[in-house]
Amino acid sequence: MRTDELIRALAADGARPVVPIERWLTGALLAGIALSAGLFLAALHARPDIALAVYTPAFCFKVVITLALASTAAFVLSDAARPMPRIRWRGALLIAPVLLVAGVVFELVTVPAHSWATRLIGHNATHCLSLIPLLAIAPAACLLAALRRGAPARPALAGGIAGLLAGAVGATLYALTCPDDSALFVATWYSIAIIAVTAVSAYLGNRILRW
Amino acid sequence: MERSLQGDSRAYEQLLVLLTVGLRAVVHSRARAAGLEAEDVVQEVLLALHLKRGTWQTGTPVAPWVAAIARNKMVDAFRRRGQRTEVSIESVVETLSSDAGDEGRNAQDVEHMLERLNDRQRQVVRAVSLEGYSAQEAAERLQMSEGAVRVTLHRSLKALAAIFRTVPNED
Secondary structure (H helix, E strand, O other): OOHHHHHHHHHHHOOOOOOOHHHHHHHHHHHHHHHHHHHHHHHOOOOOOHHHHOOOHHHHHHHHHHHHHHHHHHHHHHHHOOOOOOOOOHHHHHHHHHHHHHHHHHHHHHOOHHHHHHHHHOOOHHHHHHHHHHHHHHHHHHHHHHHOOOOOOOHHHHHHHHHHHHHHHHHHHHHOOOOOOOHHHHHHHHHHHHHHHHHHHHHHHHHHOOO | OHHHHOOOHHHHHHHHHHHHHHHHHHHHHHHHHHOOOHHHHHHHHHHHHHHOHHHOOOOOOHHHHHHHHHHHHHHHHHHHHHHHHOOOOOOHHHHHHHOOOOOOOOOOOHHHHHOOOOHHHHHHHHHHHOOOOOHHHHHHHHOOOHHHHHHHHHHHHHHHHHHHHHHHHHO
16 A cells, blocks of 8 residues: 555544544543442442541541642643653642641641551551552543553553552542541551552553553 | 644645655655665554544644654664564664664565455455545445444554554564
8 A cells, every 4th residue: 555545544534523632531530530439439438427527627638638649640641641751740740749748747746756656557557558449440440541542652651640640539539438537647558559559550551551 | 733633634634645745754764774664664653643643732733743653653663673683682772773684574565464454444445545435435335334434444544553563573
C-alpha cells in the first residue's frame, strides 16, 4: 500500500469526530468513583459518629488531604496521557504530602509524647491497608482502560499517576468509615496503602500502556 | 487540525498529506542511517498520529505533538531492529551504531501486512484506500451497512498498528 493510499484510508476513518483523551479520563474517573461508592454502600458503612466527626478538625483534615491528593493527581493525569514528556504543574502533586507533613508536625507539637504510639498504631491499620486498595481497584481499572486510548510518553508514570488518583479515591471513601483521625495514623497507613496502589498501577501501566 | 478532529475528512486528508512531507524529511535521513525502510516508518507514524489524535490538546501547537509521536515511533522502529541482532550483540546501542548492512530484512512490506487482516477487513481497506471509495460507496459495493464499513475500517487500522508493533518479534 502506498502512503497516499494509507492516508485516504485514515481520512475515511477520520470522518467521525474524535473524543479527546481528557473526556475519556473524566468518564473513567466518574465511573470508577461510582463503582467504588457502590461497593462502599453495599459492603461497608460510615463510622457511627460520622455526623459529629464532620465537625472535628482532625476528621476534616484527613478528608481534605485525600481530596487534595485526588484532585491534584486528576489534574496532571491528562498530561501524562499525552506523547509529550512534559507534565505541567506536576509540582501540584506535592500539595497533599506537604499538608500531611504539616499536620504531623502540628500533632507532634500539640500531643504529649507518650500518646504518639497509640495514635500511630490506631484501631485498624490492617483494615486501612486492605480496604483502601480494595476501594481503589475500580477507579484504577477504569483509568488504565481509558489511558490505553492515550499515548503516554512514559507508560509507567501515567500508570503510576492513575494509581495515585485511584488510591486517593479509595482513601477518601475509606476515611468515612475509618475511626482513626490522627495525622500520624494517616501519614503512616494511608500512605503505605496509596503507595502500594500506585506501584502496582505503575507496573501495570508499564506493561499495558505502550502504544 | 481542529476541523480535522471534528470529522472533516477533506481537511484531515490535506493535513495528513502536509504532515507526511515533513515526516519524510525527518524519517528518511535517520532511517537510512539505521538501515530501515523509511517509508514503512513514515506509515507507522501516520497510523499512530491517526489512532492517537485524541491526545492532541485543542488550542495547543500541533508540531510538538506530531514530533513527540514521530519520535516515539522512530525509537520503537530502531529498537525493533536492534532486537534482531541482539542475540549476537548484547547492547542495542552497539547494534545501532555498528550498522551491519542487514540486507533490508527490516523492510516491512505493508502489502504483506495487509494479508494478515481478515478478508472483510482487507476488502474494506482496499476499497477506501486503493480504490478511493467513500465509506458509503464502499458499503454499497461490499453489501455492508455504512456503519459496519466504518467499524471494520477502524478496527483494521488498529490491527495494522498492532501488526507493526509485533511483526519483528515473530520471526
